[in-house]
Amino acid sequence: MSCACSIPIYYELPDSEPPIGAAALEGDQDTDIAVVGGGLAGLAVALSLVERGAKPVVLEAAQVGDGASGRNGGFLQLGWAADDERVEAALGSTDAAVLFEAAKDAVALVKARVARHAIRTEVTPGIVEASFFAGEDELRRRADLLARRHGVPFEHLDRAKLKELYRTSVYRGGVLDPCSVHLDPLALTRGYARAVLAGGGRLFEHSPVHALVPEPGGIRLVTAQGRVRARQVVLATSVYGQDPDGRAAWALLPVMTYALVTEPLGRRLEEAIRAPYAVFDDRFAMGYWRPLPDGRLLWGGKIGLTDAPRGLEAAMLADLRWIFPQLGSVAAERVWSGRMGFTRHRMPLATPLGPNLWLATGFCGHGLGTTTAVGELLAAALLEGDRRIDLLARFGRPWAGGVFGPLAAQLLYGWLELRDHVRLRRMGSTTIS
Missing domain, CATH: 3.50.50.60 (FAD/NAD(P)-binding domain)
Known part of the structure; x- marks a missing residue:
């Protein structure tokens, strides 16, 4: 598609x-x-x-x-x-x-x-920050700091608890914000x-x-x-x-991000995702996803400077299947881009x-x-x-760089994505290109 x-x-x-x-x-x-x-x-x-x-x-x-x-x-x-x-x-x-x-x-x-x-x-209440990189102590401190700063009971989710909610082994833990919604x-x-x-x-x-x-x-x-x-x-x-x-x-600076919505998943969605919260992760090119009320899954992420990079749909689906291998046969129903002003x-x-x-x-x-x-x-x-x-x-x-801004941004984004790729490889995971 x-x-x-x-x-x-x-x-x-x-x-x-x-x-x-x-x-x-x-x-x-x-x-x-x-x-x-x-x-x-x-x-x-x-x-x-x-x-x-x-x-x-x-x-x-x-x-x-x-x-x-x-x-x-x-x-x-x-x-x-x-x-x-x-x-x-x-x-x-x-x-x-x-x-x-x-x-x-x-x-x-x-x-x-x-x-x-x-x-x-x-x-729908609840947004989770799921971490690939932070340890349990760091996530607990982050939840406590956010709770004090914003007056909201942020909750630390250890690896086991997060895996109960989302049937994937790639995250080390997370922080639940119960006040935010999707x-x-x-x-x-x-x-x-x-x-x-x-x-x-x-x-x-x-x-x-x-x-x-x-x-x-x-x-x-x-x-x-x-x-x-x-x-x-x-x-x-x-x-x-x-x-x-x-x-x-x-x-x-115009920055593109990308998203897709899957076909209706029925019980496959319930087997992989057992909580109603939306989720984003701590990669630089942040991944984010959430179950939709009609049984589809919205999946987004990656950062770029063009509306439709080559191989976008395949890369998005590969990221989904890496995090949820049990959804390996899922197809995209719709793929699109969005342009943000940074x-x-x-x-x-x-x-x-x-x-x-x-x-x-x-x-x-x-x-x-x-x-x-x-x-x-x-x-x-x-x-x-x-x-x-x-x-x-x-x-x-501050000036966004004019015609040189997108070039500088592309170089920076590429370096930061490569850094995440190396960090995940060292931790035993495989990133998606």
């Missing part, structure tokens, strides 16, 4: 699914706040604004959720993409705790919004869009913004068939489509670019919860004068 090339999202929309918002912007609109980008980042900002009484306009270049927001693995986790230690080193423990709390609150808020807006997704990311994204509309916001799909024109007291956003005049603008584009300002793309410091770009222009992008593959965290912080800043958003601005907007 080859990679899908149109909108390769593994949760298919039923034929009866109504369109979201207007087909395209036509004519002129006026608003206090406009959001450019109808992915989860832009919709999270818009929904937080709506919940505070604002009526934003959202402009989406294509369709809601057809970028990374609808193609990801569905892991809604505590924390930020950057390691906790890096956040504390940059901000100090007191200010870092503010961001940790914001991320924790965001997980709870996403779950509450799913219930409040009747978003059509199952929300869900259907496309359903969440589209559910956010409907909630924005229900709250009085306006949403226009197929309306790419070609130019941002400063005007007295605001900015004019220009599309092919219409214009929006806004007092404040939030740029929530990433690495799909064109950045109408240019300063977001300057700081973003920053050098692995923290979002949530910062003002001028008196009327904000960025909200660069979630580094960890955006299912942190988009909602940034949405809350940014809406509170715009409408309430809350300055917690300034903590994210302190990470800066």
Whole structure:
């Protein structure tokens, strides 16, 4: 099976699914706040604004959720993409705790919004970090540290306990986060869009913004068939489509990750996987997987810089069969890629670019919860004068390397994957090429 090339999202929309918002912007609109980008980042900002009484306009270049927001693995986790230690080193423990709390609150808020807006997704508690490399003492210390830092009872899983849950011998142990959840990311994204509309916001799909024109007291956003005049603008584009300002793309490196969904597995899935948790591992090119409610298995991982590298499906299935040999005959039903916007410091770009222009992008593959965290912080800043958003601005907007960024990244990624390969061989395992 080859990679899908149109909108390769593994949760298919039923034929009866109504369109979201207007087909395209036509004519002129006026608003206090406009959001450019109808992915989860832009919709999270818009929904937080709506919940505070604002009526934003959202402009989406294509369709809601057809970028990374609808193609990801569905892991809604505590924390930020950057390691906790890096956040504390940059901000100090007191200010870092503010961001940790914001991320924790965001997980709870996403779950509450799913219930409040009747978003059509199952929300399954529990995410496990499964380790190839860490020893039992290190994993126990990690669970204790995370529990103290985030106020959540993280649980150390020794090798025997993890093997009871997942019938594989490749992991040395793990850490269970009982607060984080996994869900259907496309359903969440589209559910956010409907909630924005229900709250009085306006949403226009197929309306790419070609130019941002400063005007007295605001900015004019220009599309092919219409214009929006806004007092404040939030740029929530990433690495799909064109950045109408240019300063977001300057700081973003497009990184690909890959996933597949298996055919329905029936009892074979239950025999291999005896817990409902989602799982990710500690290889550099992190593997991740989770059982889906319909009896299929989502399997993801690897990092690259191209949409469809040669031999992708075979490599993904080989990784699955290495970890679960008993699923050796499983076939892929769908294979796809997703493009993430990475920053050098692995923290979002949530910062003002001028008196009327904000960025909200660069979630580094960890955006299912942190988009909602940034949405809350940014809406509170715009409408309430809350300055917690300034903590994210302190990470800066470092250059991603321009045309040399992908080459440097490819060399680094190749070296780190080779390092993991060597480490696993020394431990008696075999990696997947």
